[in-house]
Amino acid sequence: MNGIWDVKSDVVIRGDNNRDVSPLTGKTKKNENGFTHYVFSKVLFNNPWYVIPDDDIELFKKFLNGGSRHYPSDGSIPCDLVARETRIILNKIVEIANDPSDKYYEDARKALENGKYALVRGTLKLYLGKYTTRDWRRKRFTDDIDFWIFKMDLYEHVLKENGWKRISDTKEWEKQIQWVNLIRNEREANMLIAANDINLLLDFGSGAYLEGTSLKEIFSKKIKRGHNVDLSDLINVAMVNGCDYKHCGERLREEEWLNAWIAFEEAVNTRNTRTTSNLISLCRYSLGIADHLERVAKSINKYQYKIFDKFEYPDNELERICRISIHWIEFLSSHGHNNTRKMIHDYLIEQRDFKFQYSKNLRTFTEKVLNLLNFKYSHLKIFFEIEN
Numbered sequence: 001m002n003g004i005w006d007v008k009s010d011v012v013i014r015g016d017n018n019r020d021v022s023p024l025t026g027k028t029k030k031n032e033n034g035f036t037h038y039v040f041s042k043v044l045f046n047n048p049w050y051v052i053p054d055d056d057i058e059l060f061k062k063f064l065n066g067g068s069r070h071y072p073s074d075g076s077i078p079c080d081l082v083a084r085e086t087r088i089i090l091n092k093i094v095e096i097a098n099d100p101s102d103k104y105y106e107d108a109r110k111a112l113e114n115g116k117y118a119l120v121r122g123t124l125k126l127y128l129g130k131y132t133t134r135d136w137r138r139k140r141f142t143d144d145i146d147f148w149i150f151k152m153d154l155y156e157h158v159l160k161e162n163g164w165k166r167i168s169d170t171k172e173w174e175k176q177i178q179w180v181n182l183i184r185n186e187r188e189a190n191m192l193i194a195a196n197d198i199n200l201l202l203d204f205g206s207g208a209y210l211e212g213t214s215l216k217e218i219f220s221k222k223i224k225r226g227h228n229v230d231l232s233d234l235i236n237v238a239m240v241n242g243c244d245y246k247h248c249g250e251r252l253r254e255e256e257w258l259n260a261w262i263a264f265e266e267a268v269n270t271r272n273t274r275t276t277s278n279l280i281s282l283c284r285y286s287l288g289i290a291d292h293l294e295r296v297a298k299s300i301n302k303y304q305y306k307i308f309d310k311f312e313y314p315d316n317e318l319e320r321i322c323r324i325s326i327h328w329i330e331f332l333s334s335h336g337h338n339n340t341r342k343m344i345h346d347y348l349i350e351q352r353d354f355k356f357q358y359s360k361n362l363r364t365f366t367e368k369v370l371n372l373l374n375f376k377y378s379h380l381k382i383f384f385e386i387e388n
Contacts, residue, residue, distance in 0.1 A: 004382065006277035011228050019228075021277045024387060037383045040280060042288035045072050045228055052292070060299040060306070064348075066183065066324040071136055071236070072228040075143030077177050077190050079127050085177065085192060086124050086145050090116040092158045107151040121197060121213035122146040126233060131215065133358065136236040138325075144193040148213045155196055164194060182323045215256050219263035226278030235286050238365040239358040264369060268376045279373055280384060283366045287386050290362040297355035304348045307341050318344075 008017035027039035097108035149155040164173040173194040222230035322328040332340045
């Protein structure tokens, strides 16, 4: 405190100061070497649509009915739908780059020098690059695509060709997206925005100017802005990092992760009070989620065979559960109820293992961030820790 970190920080928008980053009352202490220990509690993201059950069987049922938590989001359109629209744009640019007769051939080839995924950043870059957990990709929502394209004529041409309309006031583009909510079996619609961040020159506070589309540059912006959705995204990337590939099936490329870690080092080096507050919050949420993941994994392990209990889960209930995934609906239609029970049981075993591993990864990640913070603030004889 006292100018070291912000006790009040942001949750949703810059300046809302709705996050309390106060140490635990009565836990602050000095050790024999004169270091002041600031102790913080673990915490979970507030979710008005989901209350974590105290009973393990209820926790298992919640998970089986669509997952044990929803992630903080800054939009209302499922990311898988937004990713589909993004792929259409990127693939069109690739198509142009393969057609020498196209007017925009040279621009497209130039734009793709670093690969097509270098043309998009933010949430969709994390999604398309599979830097996150599959659970995050299924549950994250957004309302915009952040492009990073220097060839403006090419960018506008491809958007026009694919049904986007320009918003004259903001220089952004919009397109209405429609989909069916499988859980409620209702049609929904919302406006998707496409923005070229090259033009916007956005400043997200604390010097968090956008510099590019690499994982490190995305991390840098999210660490400095530090809204709930930013911290959640960082945590979901950290969950995957360090996973044994054969065991977890997904992990970051080691070189990319090592380079992205520099964003944390640079953030701590600024000793900016807002950034320090965000990193403390990141550690608190990471350990809170690690505990929750471990508890979910244990509940799955305990009740995994419930899916075969036709009294507990009759066929009509199984059909309702399958509505959480279009793939499950199609599997049920093609393979029948008994095989679907086996498929879901295999999924439960897989998710149990994932969650145990992700919990372990988050604990390792948090330890590393805390060590970095404590090293950088050792000259002030300050030590940050999270309560067990």
